[in-house]
Amino acid sequence: MNRYMSMAFELARMTAGQTGKNPAVGAVIVKEGKVIGMGAHLGYGKPHAERQAIASCSESTEGADIYVTLEPCSHYGKTPPCTEAIIEVGISRVFYAAKDLNPKVSGHQVLLDSGIHVAHTPDAIIDRFYAPFFKHLVSKRPNVTLKCATSLDGRLALDDGTSSWITGEAARSDVHNERHQHDAILVGGGTLLHDDPKLTARIEGGGDSPVPVILLGHGELSDDQMILRHPKRAIIYTTNEANLKYSENYDIRIGEWPLDAILEDLYAQGISSLFVEGGSTILTSFIKQQLYDRILIYIAPKIFGESRHTLYKEQFSSMEESVHLELIDVEKLGSDLKLTYGKA
Numbered sequence: 001m002n003r004y005m006s007m008a009f010e011l012a013r014m015t016a017g018q019t020g021k022n023p024a025v026g027a028v029i030v031k032e033g034k035v036i037g038m039g040a041h042l043g044y045g046k047p048h049a050e051r052q053a054i055a056s057c058s059e060s061t062e063g064a065d066i067y068v069t070l071e072p073c074s075h076y077g078k079t080p081p082c083t084e085a086i087i088e089v090g091i092s093r094v095f096y097a098a099k100d101l102n103p104k105v106s107g108h109q110v111l112l113d114s115g116i117h118v119a120h121t122p123d124a125i126i127d128r129f130y131a132p133f134f135k136h137l138v139s140k141r142p143n144v145t146l147k148c149a150t151s152l153d154g155r156l157a158l159d160d161g162t163s164s165w166i167t168g169e170a171a172r173s174d175v176h177n178e179r180h181q182h183d184a185i186l187v188g189g190g191t192l193l194h195d196d197p198k199l200t201a202r203i204e205g206g207g208d209s210p211v212p213v214i215l216l217g218h219g220e221l222s223d224d225q226m227i228l229r230h231p232k233r234a235i236i237y238t239t240n241e242a243n244l245k246y247s248e249n250y251d252i253r254i255g256e257w258p259l260d261a262i263l264e265d266l267y268a269q270g271i272s273s274l275f276v277e278g279g280s281t282i283l284t285s286f287i288k289q290q291l292y293d294r295i296l297i298y299i300a301p302k303i304f305g306e307s308r309h310t311l312y313k314e315q316f317s318s319m320e321e322s323v324h325l326e327l328i329d330v331e332k333l334g335s336d337l338k339l340t341y342g343k344a
């Protein structure tokens with residue numbers, strides 16, 4: 001990898017996890033062999049890496065080169081297009097590593113059309129870094145993260161359903177950061193009726209709450225549930241027609257919906273990442289049907305003893321049949337552990 005691209009990638013790596021639903025991107029501006037500016041996308045809704053790098057420049061960018069880890073955007077989203085900024089400040093060459101697989105307008109083409117030299121310089125490590133971000137384009141369903149908080153003996157609640165709180169503050173604030181990074185959050189009817197969760201992303205400086213999705217089954221909605229106050233309109237899959245009286249408040253989907261059809265339906269509504277927060281009946285369904293990409297387990301140093309609330313409620317008759325995962329990361333959050341798994 002070119003050393004300027006390597007520097008841009010370091011900026012992207014250092015900001016991974018803080019950009020919400022956006023990809024982490026780094027950019028470096030070079031003129032006559034000297035780095036004159038650098039920048040990264042520091043948070044959801046904030047300026048993109050290219051604009052940060054341009055703003056940081058110590059001298060004129062006329063005739064400079066820019067190295068960016070991802071193809072510059074050329075559409076109006078939460079911020080104006082980076083291609084416009086690059087053209088305006090007279091940068092003459094653009095090198096980018098990963099292709100934007102879902103561009104509304106090709107940034108590469110827009111830059112070329114304005115007479116700028118553009119080079120796509122792919123790199124396997126950078127492609128791997130962005131792979132989860134683009135995975136849904138191939139699978140045609142949202143990227144699914146299953147999450148649960150458990151005791152040391154793997155229980156999601158006491159047998160009577162009590163589960164607040166299992167994990168400590170640091171782990172719970174990490175969960176809010178994860179929620180902020182997903183388009184939608186899903187829980188089952190058991191959880192809605194027992195916990196009455198808020199399902200918002202409560203992080204310092206705001207947080208973009210994911211769309212709540214409830215697999216309600218036969219359960220009934222009521223006027224006093226917290227999701228009624230959620231900033232986004234919830235989507236409710238239910239077999240109970242009595243819930244239609246809440247059609248003004250929620251998108252109510254009546255009928256028997258298999259999980260894969262639900263994922264397809266959510267994807268069609270523009271949801272490309274889904275955070276599944278339980279309970280154990282729901283998590284069991286997702287695991288059994290292999291409809292997940294990542295599993296996050298937050299383990300608290302508590303022992304709950306006998307309880308039916310486990311991560312997976314069914315039995316296996318052999319070791320081979322059991323679910324095998326790959327451990328991707330281990331993190332200590334206060335007195336709790338965060339374990340990140342992928343499929344083996």
Ligand SMILES: NC(=O)C1=CN([C@@H]2O[C@H](COP(=O)(O)OP(=O)(O)OC[C@H]3O[C@@H](n4cnc5c(N)ncnc54)[C@H](OP(=O)(O)O)[C@@H]3O)[C@@H](O)[C@H]2O)C=CC1
Nearest residue numbers: 148149161163188189190191217218278279280281282285
């Ligand atoms: N520690 C943790 O991380 C968490 C703990 N919890 C705890 O878990 C408990 C609730 O869990 P649980 O009782 O298992 O309920 P769930 O929240 O898992 O909801 C299960 C219900 O969802 C409905 N449902 C609809 N579609 C599906 C589907 N495809 N697969 C499975 N269920 C579907 C069913 O309703 P029907 O039977 O009517 O058809 C089912 O009974 C609470 O005590 C809560 O506190 C909850 C979340 C996280």
Ligand SMILES: Nc1c(N[C@@H]2O[C@H](COP(=O)(O)O)[C@@H](O)[C@H]2O)[nH]c(=O)[nH]c1=O
Nearest residue numbers: 149163165166167195197198199200277
């Ligand atoms: N008890 C428990 C969790 N429980 C999850 O959080 C939901 C409550 O969300 P909210 O109302 O938005 O705060 C609850 O319904 C369940 O899905 N999560 C954790 O990280 N640690 C915990 O100890």
Ligand SMILES: [Zn+2]
Nearest residue numbers: 048072073082
């Ligand atoms: Zn941009």
